[in-house]
Each structure stands twice: as structure tokens, then as C-alpha cells.
Amino acid sequence: MNKPTTINKFTAHGKFLITGEYAVLDNVSALAIPLKLNQYLEVSPRNDQVITWKSYDYDGDLWFETQFAVEELIDRSKIKFDDEVQEKLILILRFAIWLNPLALSKIDSGLDAVTTLDFNRKYGMGTSSTLISLVSQWLECDPFALQFECFGGSGYDIACATAKRALIYNYNDAQPTVELIDWNPIIMESIFFVYLNRKQNSRDSIARFDNSLITDKVRKELDEMPQRFMDASDDLTAFNMVINRHEAIIFSLIGLEPVKQKLFPDYTQAIKSLGGWGGDFVMCTGGIEERAYFKSKGFEIVLEWDEVSASLS
Secondary structure (H helix, E strand, O other), rough: OOOOOOOEEEEEEEEEEEOOOOOHHOOOEEEEEEEEEEEEEEEEEOOOEEEEEEEEEEOEEEEEEEEEEHHHHHHHHHHHHOHHHHHHHHHHHHHHHOOOOHHHHHHOEEEEEEEEEOOOOOOOOOHHHHHHHHHHHOOOHHHHHHHHHHHOOOHHHHHHHOOOOOOEEEEOOOOOOEEEEEOOOOOOHEEEEEEEOOOOOOOHHHOOOOHHHOOOOHHHHHHHHHHHHOOOOOOOHHHHHHHHHHHHHHHHOOOOOOOHHHHHOOOOOOOOOOOOOOOOOEEEEOOOOHHHHHHHOOOOOEEEHHEHHHHHH
């Protein structure tokens, strides 16, 4: 008897880390926002014990495709990996099943899986973390355990993947705490996000971090940063001052020059890195002229707060 052709659908949000980059790995509380730009997973059953997987970029481009037998997923000795992406996918699926052995019933007769993106996978908005969230929703396992095993990191992006509001996240020695908050800055029209035209590897960024440099004084100030950003959300001058102070602190921990000094020393407002320094998106303040400034320098991808923040949905 054929299985019903029900398609199961799952959604996970992208993310921006507003405060605490690098230090979030050392149990510093961080402010983050889920994005209304998502990754989606659709799973439909088959009857031939074959698993097919297709992944599409935001523009419809098929960037990854593979297929393998169910027994190859279960038996480590069966499969020969075609590439690193396939190997990572199978690692994720295998560990998800290890976390929840009952998940085997969802794949034992084969399936077709398709992922699609609202955002360019080069943007650093969370292609990997949203995949982890999608798989954990589908196979009903702990998304944080799956993330820590397969990719490492702090897990704030996993919290964002299913959050409906901004949040304050603490890694808490791999026992994460998440506090949902209402944060829609009054000055949001003066806040925008610019893509730096290069992808930043999260693991490379993490390698730069030396937690021995976090003194009690620095930890206290970083822990206060989420509240300081929220308190300054109605005053652009105050907001810029908080950004500049935060950039100075992280500079003292990782030794990399802040992006404003390195790339935009003549910029009149504030610029803050989001996540790993040196790539992906930055958060900027200013008006029409400031947006034009970036475009004049070849940075064409400029997104507004209300274009990306899921908190406004």
C-alpha cells in the first residue's frame, strides 16, 4: 500500500547578532534578532528506500543535489561520500537520529527533501543554523545538541531560528538560556544593514577569539550591552556611542581593526560588525546620504530594519 503523499513543511529564521560577538562563546549575554528571511524544508515520502535531497538558493539556483539509500544513511560502512556538503548533511541526519531513534520511522521508506532560501546563502544569515533547526523540527530532536555536535558555535543562531521576537541569549556552558524581548528601536529608520561583498567563515572567526582576555570588568560591560542598546534605541547619538564602545571592546579581545576604521574611516555615523569581523553584514546608522555613501563605494546590498527583522512581522 502506498504511503500518503503528504508534504511536511518546516521554516527557520535567519539571524543577526547585535551584541556579544566572540564573547557569546564564553557565556556573555548577547542580543540577537531573528530575521523574516528564512530557509524552508519540504519533505515528501517515497516508496523505494531512496533519499533525495535538493537545495536551492534564493534565486532558484540548484546549488546542491544528492541521493543515497536509506541503508547508506544508517550503516556507516555503506556510503562513499561524493563531496563535503553531502558528508556534512549525512552527519547531521545521522546525529539527529542518534538523538531521537524514533526518527527512523520518518525515513525508513525513503523521501524527497527540498530546501529553499529567502536570502543569498553567501550573506552569512544562517544557512547552516537554519538547516540544523529544520532537521531538528522534522526529526524531533534537540536543535542545540545537534548544532553543538555538527558545527559548534554558541547556538544563538539556533535560538533565533524559531524565535518570533528579539532575544537575549546566553550559551551557559552548552545549557542555553533564551529570553525573548520586545525590541523595535524608535530610531529604526536610521538603522540599516550593508553587505560587505564577502562571506565570513564562522569557524575562522571563532579561532581568533582569546577568552583569557575577558576580565571581570569586560564581562560585566558586555553583559550590560543588550540593555544599553535597548536603552539607546530612541536616541541616535546615544546609539552611535554604544556601537562605538562595543566595537572598541571587541577590538581589545580579537585584535582586528574595527570595520569602520579599516574600510570606511571617513564615515560620519556608526558602523557595527554583526558576528565574525571581516565579512557578511554590518549594521550602520544614518539617513539617505549615508545609504548613498555605501552604494557609491560599490556596496549595493543595503537592507532596511523593517525588511529583515522578524520582530515586526
